[in-house]
Amino acid sequence: MSPFHKIILTGLLMITPITIATAKDSKPKNIPALKDNLPGPFAVGAAITPNDTYGSNDHCLILQKHFSAIVAENCMKPDTIESSRGNFNFEQADKIVDFANKNNMRVRWHTLCWHQQTPAWMSRGADGKDATKEEAKENLKTYIQTVMAHNKGRHIDSYDVVNECISDQTFELRSEREGARWMATIGPEYIDDAFIWAHEADPDAFLVINDYNLESNVNKRKAMYELVKGMKERGVPVDGIGMQMHIDIYGPSAAEIKESIDYFAELGVKVLVTEMDMSCYKWEDRSRFMNKTAHDEAMVVQADRYKEIFNVFGQAAKAGKLDMVVFWGIDDGNSWKNGFPVQGRTDYPLLFDYKLNPKSCFWSVIGKKEPKK
Numbered sequence: 001m002s003p004f005h006k007i008i009l010t011g012l013l014m015i016t017p018i019t020i021a022t023a024k025d026s027k028p029k030n031i032p033a034l035k036d037n038l039p040g041p042f043a044v045g046a047a048i049t050p051n052d053t054y055g056s057n058d059h060c061l062i063l064q065k066h067f068s069a070i071v072a073e074n075c076m077k078p079d080t081i082e083s084s085r086g087n088f089n090f091e092q093a094d095k096i097v098d099f100a101n102k103n104n105m106r107v108r109w110h111t112l113c114w115h116q117q118t119p120a121w122m123s124r125g126a127d128g129k130d131a132t133k134e135e136a137k138e139n140l141k142t143y144i145q146t147v148m149a150h151n152k153g154r155h156i157d158s159y160d161v162v163n164e165c166i167s168d169q170t171f172e173l174r175s176e177r178e179g180a181r182w183m184a185t186i187g188p189e190y191i192d193d194a195f196i197w198a199h200e201a202d203p204d205a206f207l208v209i210n211d212y213n214l215e216s217n218v219n220k221r222k223a224m225y226e227l228v229k230g231m232k233e234r235g236v237p238v239d240g241i242g243m244q245m246h247i248d249i250y251g252p253s254a255a256e257i258k259e260s261i262d263y264f265a266e267l268g269v270k271v272l273v274t275e276m277d278m279s280c281y282k283w284e285d286r287s288r289f290m291n292k293t294a295h296d297e298a299m300v301v302q303a304d305r306y307k308e309i310f311n312v313f314g315q316a317a318k319a320g321k322l323d324m325v326v327f328w329g330i331d332d333g334n335s336w337k338n339g340f341p342v343q344g345r346t347d348y349p350l351l352f353d354y355k356l357n358p359k360s361c362f363w364s365v366i367g368k369k370e371p372k373k
């Protein structure tokens with residue numbers, strides 16, 4: 001080897017280990033695991049895509065290290081699973097379920113019956129014409145029972161059987177005018193039916209009714225309470241209420257969240273937090289960006305609020321009322337809040353930042369001092 005090559009090689013040997021160590025240190029290593037440092041006995045989950053499960057993906061490392069539960073952000077929805085009549089495609093969903101099973105994580109199924117991300121054929125008969133009530137029932141029943149038969153033995157922790165069925169305007173069942181197609185084709189009984197069909201398909205499955213703003217809107221909360229109370233009185237097998245928990249740094253308060261969990265728990269059902277995130281924008285605000293000062297202030301408020309709210313979850317878990325909190329995404333960069341309610345927005349709603357580093361709210365949730373940047 002020439003002296004020149006020797007110099008290059010020695011240089012490389014000196015540089016390489018340092019480079020690798022630095023790259024690794026900025027990733028999940030040396031950071032306490034979220035799932036082992038929670039303020040109570042509950043699982044912590046994230047909504048993900050199948051790509052996040054690939055070993056080469058940094059998201060995969062974060063999931064394995066920090067989370068004990070997962071759900072699909074989109075690929076367990078009816079438009080992916082049965083995009084046309086009779087053509088079931090479980091490929092994407094199976095990747096997520098298999099990853100959970102392999103990594104000893106709990107896995108939720110979201111969602112069987114919804115008014116969005118549901119293909120148009122479900123409102124039609126086999127002849128392509130508008131479905132009669134009986135045909136619509138058959139479509140929904142076959143869908144629910146085929147999915148659950150496929151999943152049997154694959155350890156699905158809980159199913160969101162019906163999603164977002166309460167109206168934000170009337171606080172009654174979401175109407176056809178508000179997009180509720182099952183309401184239009186089957187009528188209000190579609191909710192009981194969906195739960196009964198799900199239970200028939202798998203009597204051991206844990207069945208959830210899921211909705212948003214239950215923590216912030218007292219009328220909607222009451223409507224959900226009455227709905228589930230009625231279902232239980234009619235003997236409909238509903239096991240849990242899913243509170244989506246898409247909130248922001250302005251509200252609702254930790255006290256309101258506690259109040260809603262306690263209220264639902266009175267019904268003898270478990271409460272699950274199914275889609276948590278905390279936007280840095282007020283709902284009415286339609287801006288796409290915030291300046292650095294506003295961002296930095298938001299991060300401080302967010303950390304305080306996440307801490308208070310997680311303490312409420314911890315208490316509720318200790319009291320046996322709640323046993324899982326799922327975030328709607330892993331990191332700010334992939335959050336749906338960057339597109340909703342304002343397209344092209346930059347939001348910061350989750351515990352990991354755009355570079356996948358833990359944020360101040362991560363440290364406040366686990367009750368540890370944030371290291372200096």
Ligand code: XIL
Binds near residue numbers: 073074163244275336
């Ligand atoms: C959202 C996904 O995050 C988006 O990627 C998709 O484009 C639309 O749906 N409530 C729900 C979730 O129940 O299914 C929604 O997920 C967010 C609101």
